[in-house]
Amino acid sequence: MDEDLPRPKGDNAGKLATEPLDSYSLAELDQRVAQLEAEIARVKAHQAKAAAHRLAAEAFFKPSPGGQP
Numbered sequence: 570m571d572e573d574l575p576r577p578k579g580d581n582a583g584k585l586a587t588e589p590l591d592s593y594s595l596a597e598l599d600q601r602v603a604q605l606e607a608e609i610a611r612v613k614a615h616q617a618k619a620a621a622h623r624l625a626a627e628a629f630f631k632p633s634p635g636g637q638p
């Protein structure tokens with residue numbers, strides 16, 4: 570997926586950000602925070618893996634000095 574393209578409309582994180590929280594109990598809010606923190610950790614781990622993959626690919630395809638293979 571091209572990171573320069575805008576996120577598709579209807580993205581779940583965007584829906585969560587606009588959901589009213591008034592009807593949630595404290596226990597439900599605690600559970601929601603725990604779930605969101607777990608999701609943040611999962612996304613950050615994937616982000617780090619993707620960054621490492623990209624760096625490896627860039628290093629592999631980087632032209633050698635002087636144009637020699």
